[in-house]
Amino acid sequence: MKIMSRLKLFIPLICFLILAVFLYRGLELDPQELPSAMVDRSLPEFSLPQLSVQTIDISRADVVGSASLFNVWATWCIACRVEHPYLHKLKQLGVIIYGINYKDNKADALQWLEQRGDPYRLTIADVEGSLGLDLGVYGAPETYLVDSLGVIRYRHVGIVDERVWTSILQPQYQQLLDAESESLEEDTKL
Amino acid sequence: MILAVIKRVALILLCLTASAQVLAAIDHHTFEDENLRQRYLSLVKELRCPKCQNQNIADSNSPISNDLREQVYLQLKAGNSDQQIISYMVERYGQFIVYRPPLKGKTLILWMAPVMFLLIGLACIVFLVRRPTESNSVAVSNTGTSQRIKELLNEEEQS
Numbered sequence A: 001m002k003i004m005s006r007l008k009l010f011i012p013l014i015c016f017l018i019l020a021v022f023l024y025r026g027l028e029l030d031p032q033e034l035p036s037a038m039v040d041r042s043l044p045e046f047s048l049p050q051l052s053v054q055t056i057d058i059s060r061a062d063v064v065g066s067a068s069l070f071n072v073w074a075t076w077c078i079a080c081r082v083e084h085p086y087l088h089k090l091k092q093l094g095v096i097i098y099g100i101n102y103k104d105n106k107a108d109a110l111q112w113l114e115q116r117g118d119p120y121r122l123t124i125a126d127v128e129g130s131l132g133l134d135l136g137v138y139g140a141p142e143t144y145l146v147d148s149l150g151v152i153r154y155r156h157v158g159i160v161d162e163r164v165w166t167s168i169l170q171p172q173y174q175q176l177l178d179a180e181s182e183s184l185e186e187d188t189k190l
Numbered sequence B: 001m002i003l004a005v006i007k008r009v010a011l012i013l014l015c016l017t018a019s020a021q022v023l024a025a026i027d028h029h030t031f032e033d034e035n036l037r038q039r040y041l042s043l044v045k046e047l048r049c050p051k052c053q054n055q056n057i058a059d060s061n062s063p064i065s066n067d068l069r070e071q072v073y074l075q076l077k078a079g080n081s082d083q084q085i086i087s088y089m090v091e092r093y094g095q096f097i098v099y100r101p102p103l104k105g106k107t108l109i110l111w112m113a114p115v116m117f118l119l120i121g122l123a124c125i126v127f128l129v130r131r132p133t134e135s136n137s138v139a140v141s142n143t144g145t146s147q148r149i150k151e152l153l154n155e156e157e158q159s
Helices: A002-008 A011-028 A078-092 A106-116 A130-135 A162-189 B002-023 B034-046 B063-077 B082-093 B105-141 B143-158
Strands: A047-049 A057-059 A068-073 A097-102 A123-126 A142-146 A152-157
Touching: A047 A123, A068 A078, A078 A097, A078 A162, A097 A130, A106 A123, A123 A130, A130 B082, A142 A162, A152 A162, B034 B063, B034 B082, B063 B082
Parallel strands: A068 A097, A097 A123
Antiparallel strands: A047 A057, A068 A142, A142 A152
16 A cells, blocks of 8 residues: 555656657657658649640650659749759769649749759649649649659658658669569569 | 726727738638638638648638639639538648548547546546545544544534
8 A cells, every 4th residue: 555655656757757758759750741642642644834845745644654753843942942953963873853843934944944954854844833733732842752653652842952862762762663673574574 | 997998908809800800811712602702711711721830721821822722712613512622632632731630540539639638637636526535534533633623613612
């Protein structure tokens, strides 16, 4: 009985510890980072003009086929300016990047690519933001990792830099490449 | 005097409610149908802005909120039901976008936590209220003390 009442004295301490663990975990959580509803879902269908060649519309079928990144950018987006040089680096590494020019002025966007270089295989001009809406974009830059079947595997909100690439995107991208080459081998065996 | 106080309170209330009106983003959408307008207003209040968290898309002036309001407007005009519009948003932005999450496995804790805390609170109250009676019974069982109390009470009555 006496031990029980002694133990009761520890209840506040236990409560404090539980609370402390929760709050400590909270320090590391970023409330701005939302899980994308589009992960593991197919890239939405679209039919939008290409930024450079405005006469021809491109669709989902034109950009799906191998593991690639879809980078949502705009000239009004300050963070995109910071991100841009790293995209060139990724291009040099052989990563396929498609650009989605999100709610932007076409002339400004073309000028931007001329000045800063064009790391994209092609850029989709999403002037109205309709593709952005279907993707659940809520701010640029955002980067989507899409596999060879056109399924969205990961969405990164914010700048892609060395740290993000090596710790988050690269491992998943490599996995997709490995899966691709495996399925290719199987095809040749058959 | 009292009238002055009432006037002052009324003035403060007026200021507070007026400023609440200013919070809402400027909205250019117009409806001929009053019913449609009401549905629009309740929808934009219930949908949450993905960029500026803890604001609904009615209050927020961010570009994404403008787009989402436009989308709600267009879909209402197209004759879509409230449920269709909400699922359209959830499909793209996830459960985060609705301020009233549906009752299911993952959100169960959201709905149950208030009830749980209420029960914990009630349990605490019951525990605290019942404890003194226990200590009373201890005091009564102590014959010496109860004897002394009786004596004191008797003295009181006699005086």
